[in-house]
Amino acid sequence: MDNVILLENIRKTFRSPMLRIKRTAISDLSLGVRENSIFGLLGPNGAGKTTTLKVILGLVSPDSGTGNVLGKPLGSKSTRARIGFLPEQPYFYGFMTAEKAMMFYGHLAGLDTETIRNRSEKLLSLVGLPIGSHLTLEKYSKGMLQRFGIAQALLNDPDLVIMDEPSSGLDPVGQKEIREIIISLKERGKTVFLSSHQLSEVESVCDSVSIINSGRAVAQGQLDDLLEVKGVSLVTFTGESERAQKVFSPLARKVHTENGKTHVEVDADKVYEIITSGKELGLYLQTVGPFRKTLEDLFMEIVRGQEI
């Protein structure tokens, strides 16, 4: 599969106009996003996520490095016809109603009035906004604006959807809906590139991620590869025993009991011993599988620069 987005050694510094101070927003960032995948860009505040998205869209030009998006160099106008973008803070012309704004953005996207009318009705109801409302966008709540932002990003039926923190400001129902929208985009053959702080959201929708810190990519790859800890298994028993901690500890990496279940993280070669000991303790074996960290563990590990 081809890369829909490819960035190579991108570096971007901002300088304040008055002072001669340079701030490095991204340094030496490389990443590739495969076609028809969901890619998550993660990183702490100020890591350079938004700047990376702006580079991809041609809103800022990198100091050095190259890249291409949908097979064209960075900043190409015709590429943007195939991209949908949801900015970090969705701000629109406050005086327009949702339909008027959809019409305006649709025209700029090169669509004709009839197409815009049809699509905007579908999209507004997809994101749960009222149709035909006289409410202007300046009277929308934060979450409603976010929903509108998502609708306008999908107006041109884009092949690549770029979203800067898609679930920011959304209620739990809205967050679930946006996850469903993202997954359905993938099912329709689209590529989604998103930045997020919602690690559980990323974990549940993304195929690959890149974690950046201080403008550098510190981990990237398929989510499964990143989260799976090689050579470590997780054995789960039903039942609890007061002696579990004492018996398992010499063999296991970590033991914890929760809701009547005992979880044991253990090196793969000691799985049988754990199972035998568990049986002796009167526990019932429930599952044995590869041990996976959560994305949160991985993120903390990387961002704090230490193993947990």
Next chain:
Amino acid sequence: MRNIAFLALNVIADSFRKKIFYVVFLFGLAMLAPSPLLPSFELGLQLEFLRDVSLSLTSLFGAVLAVIVAVAQLPVEIEKKTIYNILSKPVSRLEYYVGKFLGVIATLAIILIVMGIEIILLIYFRLKTFSPIVFEGIFLVFLESCVIAGFCYFLTTFASIPVSVLAAIFFYVLCHVKTGYLYEKLVEDASGALRIIAWSVYYLIPNLENYNVSQQVGYGHGVPFGYVARVFSYALLFTALFIFLGYNVFRRKDL
């Protein structure tokens, strides 16, 4: 082309929604209405005076509105981040820059046409004469406001709103006093290299006094067509120059 039109129309729609805009606009109209405090003049003089004064006022308001409308574009869109939703669409920076500017120009044209009609109606109701020659003056006021708007719009590609407004006021004053006084002082009195510098500066500053024809219109004979054509090309040249400079800053700007 399509994008330019949509962007320009949006600027017009947006401008006519701003409260500050209406305040200034209505203030301008209100100033025009009672302007002839001239009971004792004979009819011909009244007409001259009325045309002269109302055109001078329009010129001033045209300049003020040019500044207000032009500076309210780029910095506001960048600050409010509405620009991201536009430049992430298949819209080039040139289309954006030119489209918005044409919207500014169109807004000014609409305002000045309304003011022109007001003046003609005012003269008609006071003196029962129809005076379409006013529009010759209005047209030159429009040209002047295009130059001022172009300059402000250029400034806002790198300066903040307050700095741009101050610079615009300075520019306005400089462009109006340059005739006569400045010429004598700088060009004729200077010598050598200084004189060359003074001479270039002199010709690099547009002479906005050329666009003040309220007296000629006041007298009723107006200005010859050749003159209008000349100042028209002059305004076009300067506006295009500012747009060119501004676009070159904006093209590279990080948003």
